[in-house]
Amino acid sequence: MDKLLETVKVGIADMNIVKTPNLIRTSGLGSCVGVVVFDLSFGIAGLAHVMLPDSSLAKGAAFNSAKYADTAIRELVSCMSKNGARSSCLKAKIAGGAQMFQFSSGSDLMRIGPRNVEAVKKELAILKIAILAEDVGGNSGRTIEFNPKTGKLNIRTVNKGEFVI
Amino acid sequence: MNFIKKNISAMHLDVLKEIGNIGAGHAATALSTLLNKKIDMTIPDVRVVSFEEMMDMAGGSENVVAGVFLRIEGDAPGSMFFVLPLKQAETFIRALPGCIVFKAEETPYSELALSALQELGNILSGSYLSSLSDFTNLSLFPSVPMLSIDMAGAIIGTGLLEISQVSDYAIVIDTALNEESQSDGDSVKGHFFLLPDPESFQIIFKALGVLDHG
Structure with a gap:
C-alpha cells in the first residue's frame, strides 16, 4: 500500500474507471442512474453517470456517449476491457433513477428516472452482465461511492441516511 | 456547444441579462x-x-x-428554478408570520413548512414569469411549481433534461436575492436559474427584435 488512496470523481453525463485501492464516486444522482461495472478478481471498476435512456434522443451535433444508457455502458465495458478486465467476469450494481418531482401533466421527460433504469437494465442484459444489487426509484437524490476491492457500493441520501449494497 | 456558439452573440447575452434583471426585479x-x-x-x-x-x-x-422547480409552458418553453440553501429556507420560514416549526436538521419536515416554501417559490417565480411575459409579449405560463429538498445535483439534473438532448452546455440566467444589511448566514438568499429550452432562444430574440446574428 504505497499508493495514496484516491477517490475518482465522476461528473454528470461522464464516466471513468478506477483500480484498487482507489475509490470511485459520483454525487447528486436524481433521475440519472449511476452504473457501476466491475471485475472483482481484477480490482477494476467503471462508473457512468447516465442522464438519458437512449442515444436516439440526441438532437444536437455534438455527441457525448457517456450521457445515454446504451452508449455509455458499451463504452464503459470496452474501456474496461482495454484496461485488462475480462468481459466474462463483469458484474454490475446500479443506483439512481429517482423521480425528483411529481408532475401531474408529466411529459415523457418527467418520468425519465424509471425509463433510465429500464434502459440501463436492458443494455446490461444485452451485454450479459449480471446486476448483483440495485437501489433505484423512489424520490431522493443519491451520492454513490464504489470500492473495487470489496465490491461494496456505498449510497448516501439526504432523507434516508447512508447504507451499503 | 454548437448551437450556442453559432447563434448567441454578446448582444444576445445582454438581452438575456436584461430578462434576468426585469424578472428578478419583480420577484x-x-x-x-x-x-x-x-x-x-x-x-x-x-x-x-x-x-x-x-x-x-x-x-x-x-x-x-x-429547490422549487417549474416548467415554463407557452410560446417559449423552458425550466426555472428557485434554489434556496437549507439554512436560508429555515430563516425564511421563521420570518413568516405564525409559528411554523422548521429545522434543517429535523426530518421529516412539517407539511405546513413545505407548503410555505412551495408558496414562496410560486409567488416569486410567478412574478418573475409574468414580468417576462409582459416584456417580451410572449404568452408564458408556469406549471404548478414543485418543491424538493435534496441534493442540488439531483434537483437541477431534472431541469437539464430538455437541454441535455441537444447540448452539453446550458445558458443560465442567474440572479441572487438577498435580504439587505444582514450577515450572509442570516439572510434570505436565493438563486433564480432560468433555463430556456434550446429552441426558445430564437423565439425570445425574435420577440425582442434582436434576431440578426451579429
Whole structure:
C-alpha cells in the first residue's frame, strides 16, 4: 500500500474507471442512474453517470456517449476491457433513477428516472452482465461511492441516511 | 456547444441579462412585500456553462438545498428554478408570520413548512414569469411549481433534461436575492436559474427584435 488512496470523481453525463485501492464516486444522482461495472478478481471498476435512456434522443451535433444508457455502458465495458478486465467476469450494481418531482401533466421527460433504469437494465442484459444489487426509484437524490476491492457500493441520501449494497 | 456558439452573440447575452434583471426585479419586490423587508438583488449573471459548472453555481451537486422547480409552458418553453440553501429556507420560514416549526436538521419536515416554501417559490417565480411575459409579449405560463429538498445535483439534473438532448452546455440566467444589511448566514438568499429550452432562444430574440446574428 504505497499508493495514496484516491477517490475518482465522476461528473454528470461522464464516466471513468478506477483500480484498487482507489475509490470511485459520483454525487447528486436524481433521475440519472449511476452504473457501476466491475471485475472483482481484477480490482477494476467503471462508473457512468447516465442522464438519458437512449442515444436516439440526441438532437444536437455534438455527441457525448457517456450521457445515454446504451452508449455509455458499451463504452464503459470496452474501456474496461482495454484496461485488462475480462468481459466474462463483469458484474454490475446500479443506483439512481429517482423521480425528483411529481408532475401531474408529466411529459415523457418527467418520468425519465424509471425509463433510465429500464434502459440501463436492458443494455446490461444485452451485454450479459449480471446486476448483483440495485437501489433505484423512489424520490431522493443519491451520492454513490464504489470500492473495487470489496465490491461494496456505498449510497448516501439526504432523507434516508447512508447504507451499503 | 454548437448551437450556442453559432447563434448567441454578446448582444444576445445582454438581452438575456436584461430578462434576468426585469424578472428578478419583480420577484424581489414580491419577496420584499411578503417579508416586509428590504431585498437586494445582484446584477444578473448570464453564462454558458457545462452541467457540472451549473451544479457548482448552486453550491456543488451534493449541497442540500430547497429547490422549487417549474416548467415554463407557452410560446417559449423552458425550466426555472428557485434554489434556496437549507439554512436560508429555515430563516425564511421563521420570518413568516405564525409559528411554523422548521429545522434543517429535523426530518421529516412539517407539511405546513413545505407548503410555505412551495408558496414562496410560486409567488416569486410567478412574478418573475409574468414580468417576462409582459416584456417580451410572449404568452408564458408556469406549471404548478414543485418543491424538493435534496441534493442540488439531483434537483437541477431534472431541469437539464430538455437541454441535455441537444447540448452539453446550458445558458443560465442567474440572479441572487438577498435580504439587505444582514450577515450572509442570516439572510434570505436565493438563486433564480432560468433555463430556456434550446429552441426558445430564437423565439425570445425574435420577440425582442434582436434576431440578426451579429
